[in-house]
Amino acid sequence: MxxxxxxxxxxxxxxxxxxxxxxxxxxxxxxxxxxxxxxxxxxxxxxxxxxxxxxxxxxxxxxxxxxxxxxxxxxxxxxxxxxxxxxxxxxxxxxxxxxxxxxxxxxxxxxxxxxxxxxxxxxxxxxxxxxxxxxxxxxxxxxxxxxxxxxxxxxxxxxxxxxxxxxxxxxxxxxxxxxxxxxxxxxxxxxxxxxxxxxxxxxxxxxxxxxxxxxxxxQFRMISRTGIGYDIHPLVPGRRFILGGVAVPSFPLGFQGHSDGDPLTHALSDAILGAAGLGDIGTLYPASDMRYRNISSLLILEDVSKRAAGAGWRLEWADMVAIVQEPRLAGCLGAMKEALEGVLPENWKGRLHLKVKSGEGEGTVGSCGAVVCHAAATMSLPSWMLEEED
CATH class of the missing domain: 3.90.550.10 (Spore Coat Polysaccharide Biosynthesis Protein SpsA; Chain A)
Incomplete structure:
Protein backbone atom coordinates (compact mmCIF):
# COMPACT_ATOMS: atom_id res chain seq x y z
CA MET A 1 0.00 0.00 0.00
CA GLN A 219 -16.48 32.57 6.64
CA PHE A 220 -16.29 30.91 10.04
CA ARG A 221 -19.61 30.07 11.61
CA MET A 222 -18.91 28.16 14.80
CA ILE A 223 -21.16 25.36 15.98
CA SER A 224 -21.30 24.84 19.76
CA ARG A 225 -22.37 21.66 21.52
CA THR A 226 -22.36 20.65 25.17
CA GLY A 227 -21.60 17.19 26.50
CA ILE A 228 -22.17 15.83 29.99
CA GLY A 229 -20.06 13.40 31.95
CA TYR A 230 -20.80 11.40 35.06
CA ASP A 231 -18.79 8.88 37.01
CA ILE A 232 -18.97 7.09 40.36
CA HIS A 233 -16.31 4.87 41.90
CA PRO A 234 -16.48 2.95 45.19
CA LEU A 235 -13.90 3.70 47.87
CA VAL A 236 -12.03 0.60 49.05
CA PRO A 237 -8.90 -0.20 51.11
CA GLY A 238 -5.68 -0.97 49.29
CA ARG A 239 -6.16 1.54 46.45
CA ARG A 240 -4.85 5.08 46.02
CA PHE A 241 -7.13 8.11 46.27
CA ILE A 242 -6.49 10.08 43.07
CA LEU A 243 -8.94 12.79 42.04
CA GLY A 244 -8.40 15.18 39.15
CA GLY A 245 -4.94 13.68 38.70
CA VAL A 246 -3.88 14.57 42.26
CA ALA A 247 -3.12 11.89 44.84
CA VAL A 248 -4.01 12.18 48.53
CA PRO A 249 -1.69 9.57 50.08
CA SER A 250 -2.76 10.29 53.66
CA PHE A 251 -6.30 9.03 53.06
CA PRO A 252 -6.68 5.27 53.77
CA LEU A 253 -9.19 4.52 50.99
CA GLY A 254 -8.86 4.67 47.21
CA PHE A 255 -10.91 4.13 44.07
CA GLN A 256 -11.89 0.73 42.81
CA GLY A 257 -11.49 0.64 39.04
CA HIS A 258 -9.62 -0.83 36.08
CA SER A 259 -7.47 2.29 35.68
CA ASP A 260 -6.52 4.41 38.67
CA GLY A 261 -10.28 4.99 39.06
CA ASP A 262 -10.14 8.80 39.02
CA PRO A 263 -13.86 9.69 38.62
CA LEU A 264 -13.34 13.42 38.06
CA THR A 265 -10.98 12.89 35.13
CA HIS A 266 -13.33 10.24 33.74
CA ALA A 267 -16.32 12.59 33.97
CA LEU A 268 -14.46 15.37 32.14
CA SER A 269 -13.29 12.91 29.47
CA ASP A 270 -16.83 11.70 28.85
CA ALA A 271 -18.16 15.27 28.69
CA ILE A 272 -15.61 16.13 25.98
CA LEU A 273 -16.39 12.96 24.03
CA GLY A 274 -20.11 13.64 24.32
CA ALA A 275 -19.86 17.17 22.95
CA ALA A 276 -17.68 15.99 20.06
CA GLY A 277 -19.90 12.97 19.34
CA LEU A 278 -16.98 10.56 19.72
CA GLY A 279 -18.43 7.90 22.01
CA ASP A 280 -17.51 7.31 25.66
CA ILE A 281 -14.52 6.12 27.64
CA GLY A 282 -16.12 2.77 28.45
CA THR A 283 -16.19 1.94 24.74
CA LEU A 284 -12.86 3.50 23.79
CA TYR A 285 -10.88 2.28 26.83
CA PRO A 286 -12.70 -0.88 27.97
CA ALA A 287 -11.93 -2.65 31.24
CA SER A 288 -11.33 -5.80 29.18
CA ASP A 289 -8.21 -4.21 27.65
CA MET A 290 -5.19 -4.82 29.88
CA ARG A 291 -3.35 -1.84 28.37
CA TYR A 292 -5.45 0.39 30.60
CA ARG A 293 -5.05 -1.54 33.83
CA ASN A 294 -3.95 0.82 36.64
CA ILE A 295 -2.92 3.58 34.19
CA SER A 296 -3.26 7.24 35.08
CA SER A 297 -6.62 8.57 34.00
CA LEU A 298 -4.77 11.70 32.85
CA LEU A 299 -3.47 9.60 29.95
CA ILE A 300 -7.07 8.83 29.01
CA LEU A 301 -7.98 12.53 29.19
CA GLU A 302 -4.94 13.39 27.07
CA ASP A 303 -5.94 10.88 24.40
CA VAL A 304 -9.57 12.04 24.51
CA SER A 305 -8.49 15.65 23.99
CA LYS A 306 -6.29 14.60 21.07
CA ARG A 307 -9.22 12.80 19.45
CA ALA A 308 -11.50 15.81 19.86
CA ALA A 309 -8.91 18.42 18.86
CA GLY A 310 -7.90 16.29 15.90
CA ALA A 311 -11.49 16.36 14.68
CA GLY A 312 -11.42 20.16 14.85
CA TRP A 313 -13.15 20.69 18.20
CA ARG A 314 -12.06 23.35 20.68
CA LEU A 315 -12.98 23.47 24.34
CA GLU A 316 -14.82 26.66 25.26
CA TRP A 317 -15.61 25.88 28.89
CA ALA A 318 -15.87 22.93 31.25
CA ASP A 319 -17.59 22.98 34.64
CA MET A 320 -17.00 20.10 37.04
CA VAL A 321 -18.24 19.13 40.48
CA ALA A 322 -16.92 16.37 42.71
CA ILE A 323 -19.17 15.19 45.58
CA VAL A 324 -16.86 13.90 48.31
CA GLN A 325 -17.38 13.32 52.05
CA GLU A 326 -13.74 12.68 52.91
CA PRO A 327 -10.96 13.73 52.53
CA ARG A 328 -11.29 17.50 52.58
CA LEU A 329 -10.14 18.77 49.17
CA ALA A 330 -10.54 22.55 49.18
CA GLY A 331 -6.76 22.97 49.30
CA CYS A 332 -6.26 20.64 46.34
CA LEU A 333 -8.44 22.43 43.77
CA GLY A 334 -5.59 24.44 42.27
CA ALA A 335 -3.39 21.36 41.89
CA MET A 336 -6.26 19.40 40.30
CA LYS A 337 -6.94 22.12 37.78
CA GLU A 338 -3.25 22.34 36.95
CA ALA A 339 -2.98 18.56 36.49
CA LEU A 340 -6.03 18.39 34.22
CA GLU A 341 -4.97 21.37 32.11
CA GLY A 342 -1.47 19.93 31.80
CA VAL A 343 -2.66 17.26 29.36
CA LEU A 344 -4.98 19.49 27.31
CA PRO A 345 -4.09 21.25 24.04
CA GLU A 346 -2.53 24.67 24.46
CA ASN A 347 -5.56 26.57 23.15
CA TRP A 348 -7.89 24.72 25.57
CA LYS A 349 -6.18 25.91 28.73
CA GLY A 350 -7.69 28.38 31.18
CA ARG A 351 -11.18 27.04 30.52
CA LEU A 352 -11.77 24.67 33.43
CA HIS A 353 -13.91 25.36 36.49
CA LEU A 354 -13.92 22.96 39.41
CA LYS A 355 -16.05 22.67 42.56
CA VAL A 356 -16.08 20.19 45.43
CA LYS A 357 -19.24 19.53 47.44
CA SER A 358 -19.77 17.54 50.62
CA GLY A 359 -21.84 14.40 50.70
CA GLU A 360 -23.58 15.86 53.77
CA GLY A 361 -23.48 12.46 55.44
CA GLU A 362 -26.16 11.12 53.09
CA GLY A 363 -26.13 7.85 51.17
CA THR A 364 -23.10 6.01 49.85
CA VAL A 365 -21.12 9.21 49.27
CA GLY A 366 -21.94 10.56 52.73
CA SER A 367 -20.70 7.36 54.37
CA CYS A 368 -17.39 7.47 52.42
CA GLY A 369 -18.45 4.52 50.31
CA ALA A 370 -18.00 6.30 46.97
CA VAL A 371 -17.26 9.56 45.19
CA VAL A 372 -19.55 10.99 42.50
CA CYS A 373 -18.40 13.46 39.83
CA HIS A 374 -20.26 15.44 37.18
CA ALA A 375 -18.88 17.49 34.27
CA ALA A 376 -20.29 19.59 31.46
CA ALA A 377 -18.09 20.61 28.51
CA THR A 378 -19.01 23.11 25.80
CA MET A 379 -17.09 22.60 22.56
CA SER A 380 -17.04 24.50 19.28
CA LEU A 381 -16.29 23.51 15.69
CA PRO A 382 -16.40 25.40 12.35
CA SER A 383 -19.67 24.54 10.66
CA TRP A 384 -17.99 23.59 7.39
CA MET A 385 -16.06 20.84 9.15
CA LEU A 386 -19.26 19.43 10.61
CA GLU A 387 -20.87 19.55 7.16
CA GLU A 388 -17.99 17.44 5.79
CA GLU A 389 -18.73 14.76 8.39
CA ASP A 390 -22.42 14.50 7.36
Missing amino acids: RRVSLVVVAAGRGERAGGETAKQYRSLCGRMLWEWSALLGERLFGRELVDETVLVVPRGDENLFRDRVRHFRCPFLITAGGKERGDSVLEGVRAASGDVVLVHDGARPFAGVSLCERILKAVDGERGIVPLLPVSDALKREDAEGRFQPVSREGLFAAQTPQGFPRKLLEEAILFAGSSMKDEGEAWVKAGRELGAVEGDRRNMKVTWPGDLALAES
Whole structure:
Protein backbone atom coordinates (compact mmCIF):
# COMPACT_ATOMS: atom_id res chain seq x y z
CA MET A 1 0.00 0.00 0.00
CA ARG A 2 1.37 3.41 -0.93
CA ARG A 3 2.31 5.90 1.77
CA VAL A 4 1.09 9.50 1.55
CA SER A 5 2.67 12.62 3.05
CA LEU A 6 1.00 16.01 3.43
CA VAL A 7 3.56 18.81 3.02
CA VAL A 8 2.37 22.15 4.42
CA VAL A 9 4.43 25.11 3.22
CA ALA A 10 4.36 27.89 5.84
CA ALA A 11 7.86 29.37 5.56
CA GLY A 12 7.13 32.59 3.65
CA ARG A 13 7.23 36.16 4.86
CA GLY A 14 3.64 36.93 3.84
CA GLU A 15 4.48 40.54 2.97
CA ARG A 16 1.54 41.08 0.61
CA ALA A 17 -0.89 40.51 3.48
CA GLY A 18 0.47 43.57 5.29
CA GLY A 19 0.95 44.00 9.01
CA GLU A 20 4.03 43.61 11.19
CA THR A 21 3.48 39.89 11.83
CA ALA A 22 4.01 37.28 9.11
CA LYS A 23 0.61 36.10 8.00
CA GLN A 24 1.05 32.45 9.01
CA TYR A 25 1.25 33.59 12.65
CA ARG A 26 -1.84 35.79 12.53
CA SER A 27 -4.88 34.58 14.43
CA LEU A 28 -7.83 33.14 12.56
CA CYS A 29 -10.78 32.04 14.69
CA GLY A 30 -8.65 31.06 17.67
CA ARG A 31 -5.77 29.40 15.81
CA MET A 32 -2.73 30.66 13.96
CA LEU A 33 -3.41 30.66 10.22
CA TRP A 34 -1.03 27.77 9.54
CA GLU A 35 -2.62 25.64 12.28
CA TRP A 36 -5.73 25.09 10.16
CA SER A 37 -3.53 23.28 7.63
CA ALA A 38 -1.92 21.26 10.42
CA LEU A 39 -5.44 20.35 11.52
CA LEU A 40 -6.14 19.20 7.96
CA GLY A 41 -3.20 16.81 8.31
CA GLU A 42 -4.63 15.47 11.56
CA ARG A 43 -8.05 14.94 10.02
CA LEU A 44 -6.56 13.18 6.99
CA PHE A 45 -4.51 10.97 9.31
CA GLY A 46 -7.66 10.08 11.24
CA ARG A 47 -9.27 8.99 7.94
CA GLU A 48 -6.14 6.95 7.07
CA LEU A 49 -5.58 9.12 3.99
CA VAL A 50 -2.10 10.34 4.98
CA ASP A 51 0.65 8.77 7.06
CA GLU A 52 2.46 11.92 8.15
CA THR A 53 2.48 15.71 7.87
CA VAL A 54 5.58 17.74 7.08
CA LEU A 55 5.55 21.39 8.16
CA VAL A 56 7.97 23.66 6.29
CA VAL A 57 8.55 26.64 8.57
CA PRO A 58 10.71 29.76 8.91
CA ARG A 59 14.23 28.88 10.05
CA GLY A 60 14.57 29.38 13.79
CA ASP A 61 10.87 28.84 14.52
CA GLU A 62 10.92 25.05 14.43
CA ASN A 63 10.25 24.66 18.17
CA LEU A 64 7.26 27.00 18.05
CA PHE A 65 5.61 24.85 15.41
CA ARG A 66 6.59 21.64 17.17
CA ASP A 67 4.99 22.77 20.43
CA ARG A 68 1.74 23.73 18.70
CA VAL A 69 1.20 20.27 17.14
CA ARG A 70 2.33 18.09 20.03
CA HIS A 71 -1.27 17.29 21.01
CA PHE A 72 -2.08 15.83 17.59
CA ARG A 73 -2.00 12.10 16.93
CA CYS A 74 -0.62 12.41 13.41
CA PRO A 75 3.21 12.17 13.11
CA PHE A 76 4.55 15.66 12.35
CA LEU A 77 7.97 16.41 10.88
CA ILE A 78 9.26 19.98 11.10
CA THR A 79 11.81 21.31 8.63
CA ALA A 80 13.11 24.79 7.83
CA GLY A 81 12.22 26.35 4.50
CA GLY A 82 14.41 28.13 1.98
CA LYS A 83 14.69 31.55 0.40
CA GLU A 84 12.06 31.03 -2.32
CA ARG A 85 8.83 29.05 -2.26
CA GLY A 86 10.33 26.43 -4.57
CA ASP A 87 13.24 25.94 -2.17
CA SER A 88 10.81 25.43 0.71
CA VAL A 89 8.71 22.93 -1.23
CA LEU A 90 11.87 21.01 -2.12
CA GLU A 91 12.88 20.84 1.55
CA GLY A 92 9.45 19.55 2.47
CA VAL A 93 9.38 16.94 -0.28
CA ARG A 94 12.83 15.72 0.71
CA ALA A 95 11.77 15.44 4.36
CA ALA A 96 8.68 13.41 3.44
CA SER A 97 8.72 9.62 3.28
CA GLY A 98 5.52 9.02 1.31
CA ASP A 99 5.31 7.57 -2.17
CA VAL A 100 2.84 10.37 -2.89
CA VAL A 101 2.91 13.93 -1.55
CA LEU A 102 0.11 16.43 -1.18
CA VAL A 103 1.74 19.87 -1.22
CA HIS A 104 -0.42 22.47 0.48
CA ASP A 105 -0.07 26.20 1.06
CA GLY A 106 -0.36 27.02 4.76
CA ALA A 107 -2.25 30.20 3.83
CA ARG A 108 -5.29 28.18 2.67
CA PRO A 109 -7.21 27.41 5.88
CA PHE A 110 -10.37 25.96 4.30
CA ALA A 111 -9.02 22.96 2.37
CA GLY A 112 -11.20 19.99 3.22
CA VAL A 113 -10.92 16.23 3.43
CA SER A 114 -13.21 15.67 0.42
CA LEU A 115 -10.94 17.77 -1.84
CA CYS A 116 -7.90 15.77 -0.72
CA GLU A 117 -9.76 12.53 -1.39
CA ARG A 118 -10.47 13.61 -4.97
CA ILE A 119 -6.82 14.44 -5.53
CA LEU A 120 -5.48 11.22 -4.03
CA LYS A 121 -7.87 9.08 -6.08
CA ALA A 122 -6.62 10.72 -9.27
CA VAL A 123 -2.85 10.62 -8.58
CA ASP A 124 -1.02 7.67 -10.09
CA GLY A 125 2.61 6.69 -10.54
CA GLU A 126 3.20 9.02 -13.49
CA ARG A 127 0.64 11.83 -13.32
CA GLY A 128 0.37 14.82 -11.04
CA ILE A 129 -2.99 16.30 -10.06
CA VAL A 130 -3.99 19.89 -9.27
CA PRO A 131 -7.41 21.20 -8.16
CA LEU A 132 -8.74 23.79 -10.61
CA LEU A 133 -11.65 26.22 -10.73
CA PRO A 134 -12.85 27.99 -13.89
CA VAL A 135 -12.11 31.70 -13.81
CA SER A 136 -15.43 33.49 -13.40
CA ASP A 137 -14.30 37.15 -13.31
CA ALA A 138 -13.86 39.32 -16.39
CA LEU A 139 -10.12 39.74 -17.01
CA LYS A 140 -8.02 42.71 -18.11
CA ARG A 141 -4.31 43.01 -18.93
CA GLU A 142 -2.31 46.24 -18.61
CA ASP A 143 -0.09 46.93 -21.61
CA ALA A 144 3.20 48.83 -21.75
CA GLU A 145 1.36 52.15 -22.12
CA GLY A 146 -0.75 51.56 -19.01
CA ARG A 147 -3.90 50.81 -20.98
CA PHE A 148 -6.18 47.96 -19.97
CA GLN A 149 -7.25 45.44 -22.56
CA PRO A 150 -9.80 42.63 -22.13
CA VAL A 151 -8.56 39.06 -21.92
CA SER A 152 -10.73 36.08 -22.70
CA ARG A 153 -11.36 33.85 -19.70
CA GLU A 154 -12.30 30.89 -21.87
CA GLY A 155 -10.16 27.90 -20.97
CA LEU A 156 -8.59 29.67 -17.98
CA PHE A 157 -8.55 28.08 -14.54
CA ALA A 158 -7.33 29.11 -11.09
CA ALA A 159 -5.12 26.51 -9.42
CA GLN A 160 -5.48 25.67 -5.73
CA THR A 161 -3.65 23.50 -3.24
CA PRO A 162 -3.11 20.83 -2.11
CA GLN A 163 -1.56 19.43 -5.28
CA GLY A 164 -0.69 15.74 -5.50
CA PHE A 165 2.33 14.07 -7.09
CA PRO A 166 4.56 11.01 -6.93
CA ARG A 167 7.18 12.26 -4.49
CA LYS A 168 10.42 11.31 -6.20
CA LEU A 169 9.25 12.57 -9.59
CA LEU A 170 8.17 15.88 -8.04
CA GLU A 171 11.61 16.33 -6.48
CA GLU A 172 13.18 15.82 -9.91
CA ALA A 173 10.73 18.28 -11.49
CA ILE A 174 11.48 21.01 -8.94
CA LEU A 175 15.23 20.60 -9.42
CA PHE A 176 14.70 20.86 -13.19
CA ALA A 177 12.37 23.88 -13.08
CA GLY A 178 14.17 25.91 -10.40
CA SER A 179 12.91 27.73 -7.33
CA SER A 180 11.03 30.53 -9.12
CA MET A 181 8.01 28.33 -9.89
CA LYS A 182 4.59 29.67 -8.92
CA ASP A 183 3.30 26.23 -7.95
CA GLU A 184 4.24 22.59 -8.19
CA GLY A 185 2.08 22.07 -11.28
CA GLU A 186 4.24 24.57 -13.16
CA ALA A 187 7.42 22.68 -12.27
CA TRP A 188 5.76 19.41 -13.20
CA VAL A 189 4.79 20.62 -16.68
CA LYS A 190 8.22 22.21 -17.30
CA ALA A 191 9.76 18.83 -16.57
CA GLY A 192 7.62 17.31 -19.33
CA ARG A 193 5.28 15.40 -17.03
CA GLU A 194 1.55 14.87 -17.52
CA LEU A 195 -0.64 17.10 -15.35
CA GLY A 196 -4.23 16.16 -14.59
CA ALA A 197 -6.89 18.04 -12.66
CA VAL A 198 -9.83 17.61 -10.33
CA GLU A 199 -12.53 20.10 -9.43
CA GLY A 200 -11.38 22.60 -6.81
CA ASP A 201 -13.40 24.05 -3.95
CA ARG A 202 -14.76 27.63 -4.04
CA ARG A 203 -14.42 27.81 -0.27
CA ASN A 204 -10.69 27.04 -0.44
CA MET A 205 -9.50 30.65 -0.53
CA LYS A 206 -5.91 31.81 -0.03
CA VAL A 207 -5.06 34.55 2.45
CA THR A 208 -2.81 36.86 0.43
CA TRP A 209 -3.81 40.52 0.54
CA PRO A 210 -4.75 42.95 3.31
CA GLY A 211 -8.38 42.27 4.09
CA ASP A 212 -8.21 38.56 3.20
CA LEU A 213 -7.85 37.56 6.85
CA ALA A 214 -11.00 39.49 7.78
CA LEU A 215 -12.78 37.85 4.85
CA ALA A 216 -11.62 34.43 6.01
CA GLU A 217 -12.80 35.19 9.56
CA SER A 218 -16.23 36.05 8.19
CA GLN A 219 -16.48 32.57 6.64
CA PHE A 220 -16.29 30.91 10.04
CA ARG A 221 -19.61 30.07 11.61
CA MET A 222 -18.91 28.16 14.80
CA ILE A 223 -21.16 25.36 15.98
CA SER A 224 -21.30 24.84 19.76
CA ARG A 225 -22.37 21.66 21.52
CA THR A 226 -22.36 20.65 25.17
CA GLY A 227 -21.60 17.19 26.50
CA ILE A 228 -22.17 15.83 29.99
CA GLY A 229 -20.06 13.40 31.95
CA TYR A 230 -20.80 11.40 35.06
CA ASP A 231 -18.79 8.88 37.01
CA ILE A 232 -18.97 7.09 40.36
CA HIS A 233 -16.31 4.87 41.90
CA PRO A 234 -16.48 2.95 45.19
CA LEU A 235 -13.90 3.70 47.87
CA VAL A 236 -12.03 0.60 49.05
CA PRO A 237 -8.90 -0.20 51.11
CA GLY A 238 -5.68 -0.97 49.29
CA ARG A 239 -6.16 1.54 46.45
CA ARG A 240 -4.85 5.08 46.02
CA PHE A 241 -7.13 8.11 46.27
CA ILE A 242 -6.49 10.08 43.07
CA LEU A 243 -8.94 12.79 42.04
CA GLY A 244 -8.40 15.18 39.15
CA GLY A 245 -4.94 13.68 38.70
CA VAL A 246 -3.88 14.57 42.26
CA ALA A 247 -3.12 11.89 44.84
CA VAL A 248 -4.01 12.18 48.53
CA PRO A 249 -1.69 9.57 50.08
CA SER A 250 -2.76 10.29 53.66
CA PHE A 251 -6.30 9.03 53.06
CA PRO A 252 -6.68 5.27 53.77
CA LEU A 253 -9.19 4.52 50.99
CA GLY A 254 -8.86 4.67 47.21
CA PHE A 255 -10.91 4.13 44.07
CA GLN A 256 -11.89 0.73 42.81
CA GLY A 257 -11.49 0.64 39.04
CA HIS A 258 -9.62 -0.83 36.08
CA SER A 259 -7.47 2.29 35.68
CA ASP A 260 -6.52 4.41 38.67
CA GLY A 261 -10.28 4.99 39.06
CA ASP A 262 -10.14 8.80 39.02
CA PRO A 263 -13.86 9.69 38.62
CA LEU A 264 -13.34 13.42 38.06
CA THR A 265 -10.98 12.89 35.13
CA HIS A 266 -13.33 10.24 33.74
CA ALA A 267 -16.32 12.59 33.97
CA LEU A 268 -14.46 15.37 32.14
CA SER A 269 -13.29 12.91 29.47
CA ASP A 270 -16.83 11.70 28.85
CA ALA A 271 -18.16 15.27 28.69
CA ILE A 272 -15.61 16.13 25.98
CA LEU A 273 -16.39 12.96 24.03
CA GLY A 274 -20.11 13.64 24.32
CA ALA A 275 -19.86 17.17 22.95
CA ALA A 276 -17.68 15.99 20.06
CA GLY A 277 -19.90 12.97 19.34
CA LEU A 278 -16.98 10.56 19.72
CA GLY A 279 -18.43 7.90 22.01
CA ASP A 280 -17.51 7.31 25.66
CA ILE A 281 -14.52 6.12 27.64
CA GLY A 282 -16.12 2.77 28.45
CA THR A 283 -16.19 1.94 24.74
CA LEU A 284 -12.86 3.50 23.79
CA TYR A 285 -10.88 2.28 26.83
CA PRO A 286 -12.70 -0.88 27.97
CA ALA A 287 -11.93 -2.65 31.24
CA SER A 288 -11.33 -5.80 29.18
CA ASP A 289 -8.21 -4.21 27.65
CA MET A 290 -5.19 -4.82 29.88
CA ARG A 291 -3.35 -1.84 28.37
CA TYR A 292 -5.45 0.39 30.60
CA ARG A 293 -5.05 -1.54 33.83
CA ASN A 294 -3.95 0.82 36.64
CA ILE A 295 -2.92 3.58 34.19
CA SER A 296 -3.26 7.24 35.08
CA SER A 297 -6.62 8.57 34.00
CA LEU A 298 -4.77 11.70 32.85
CA LEU A 299 -3.47 9.60 29.95
CA ILE A 300 -7.07 8.83 29.01
CA LEU A 301 -7.98 12.53 29.19
CA GLU A 302 -4.94 13.39 27.07
CA ASP A 303 -5.94 10.88 24.40
CA VAL A 304 -9.57 12.04 24.51
CA SER A 305 -8.49 15.65 23.99
CA LYS A 306 -6.29 14.60 21.07
CA ARG A 307 -9.22 12.80 19.45
CA ALA A 308 -11.50 15.81 19.86
CA ALA A 309 -8.91 18.42 18.86
CA GLY A 310 -7.90 16.29 15.90
CA ALA A 311 -11.49 16.36 14.68
CA GLY A 312 -11.42 20.16 14.85
CA TRP A 313 -13.15 20.69 18.20
CA ARG A 314 -12.06 23.35 20.68
CA LEU A 315 -12.98 23.47 24.34
CA GLU A 316 -14.82 26.66 25.26
CA TRP A 317 -15.61 25.88 28.89
CA ALA A 318 -15.87 22.93 31.25
CA ASP A 319 -17.59 22.98 34.64
CA MET A 320 -17.00 20.10 37.04
CA VAL A 321 -18.24 19.13 40.48
CA ALA A 322 -16.92 16.37 42.71
CA ILE A 323 -19.17 15.19 45.58
CA VAL A 324 -16.86 13.90 48.31
CA GLN A 325 -17.38 13.32 52.05
CA GLU A 326 -13.74 12.68 52.91
CA PRO A 327 -10.96 13.73 52.53
CA ARG A 328 -11.29 17.50 52.58
CA LEU A 329 -10.14 18.77 49.17
CA ALA A 330 -10.54 22.55 49.18
CA GLY A 331 -6.76 22.97 49.30
CA CYS A 332 -6.26 20.64 46.34
CA LEU A 333 -8.44 22.43 43.77
CA GLY A 334 -5.59 24.44 42.27
CA ALA A 335 -3.39 21.36 41.89
CA MET A 336 -6.26 19.40 40.30
CA LYS A 337 -6.94 22.12 37.78
CA GLU A 338 -3.25 22.34 36.95
CA ALA A 339 -2.98 18.56 36.49
CA LEU A 340 -6.03 18.39 34.22
CA GLU A 341 -4.97 21.37 32.11
CA GLY A 342 -1.47 19.93 31.80
CA VAL A 343 -2.66 17.26 29.36
CA LEU A 344 -4.98 19.49 27.31
CA PRO A 345 -4.09 21.25 24.04
CA GLU A 346 -2.53 24.67 24.46
CA ASN A 347 -5.56 26.57 23.15
CA TRP A 348 -7.89 24.72 25.57
CA LYS A 349 -6.18 25.91 28.73
CA GLY A 350 -7.69 28.38 31.18
CA ARG A 351 -11.18 27.04 30.52
CA LEU A 352 -11.77 24.67 33.43
CA HIS A 353 -13.91 25.36 36.49
CA LEU A 354 -13.92 22.96 39.41
CA LYS A 355 -16.05 22.67 42.56
CA VAL A 356 -16.08 20.19 45.43
CA LYS A 357 -19.24 19.53 47.44
CA SER A 358 -19.77 17.54 50.62
CA GLY A 359 -21.84 14.40 50.70
CA GLU A 360 -23.58 15.86 53.77
CA GLY A 361 -23.48 12.46 55.44
CA GLU A 362 -26.16 11.12 53.09
CA GLY A 363 -26.13 7.85 51.17
CA THR A 364 -23.10 6.01 49.85
CA VAL A 365 -21.12 9.21 49.27
CA GLY A 366 -21.94 10.56 52.73
CA SER A 367 -20.70 7.36 54.37
CA CYS A 368 -17.39 7.47 52.42
CA GLY A 369 -18.45 4.52 50.31
CA ALA A 370 -18.00 6.30 46.97
CA VAL A 371 -17.26 9.56 45.19
CA VAL A 372 -19.55 10.99 42.50
CA CYS A 373 -18.40 13.46 39.83
CA HIS A 374 -20.26 15.44 37.18
CA ALA A 375 -18.88 17.49 34.27
CA ALA A 376 -20.29 19.59 31.46
CA ALA A 377 -18.09 20.61 28.51
CA THR A 378 -19.01 23.11 25.80
CA MET A 379 -17.09 22.60 22.56
CA SER A 380 -17.04 24.50 19.28
CA LEU A 381 -16.29 23.51 15.69
CA PRO A 382 -16.40 25.40 12.35
CA SER A 383 -19.67 24.54 10.66
CA TRP A 384 -17.99 23.59 7.39
CA MET A 385 -16.06 20.84 9.15
CA LEU A 386 -19.26 19.43 10.61
CA GLU A 387 -20.87 19.55 7.16
CA GLU A 388 -17.99 17.44 5.79
CA GLU A 389 -18.73 14.76 8.39
CA ASP A 390 -22.42 14.50 7.36
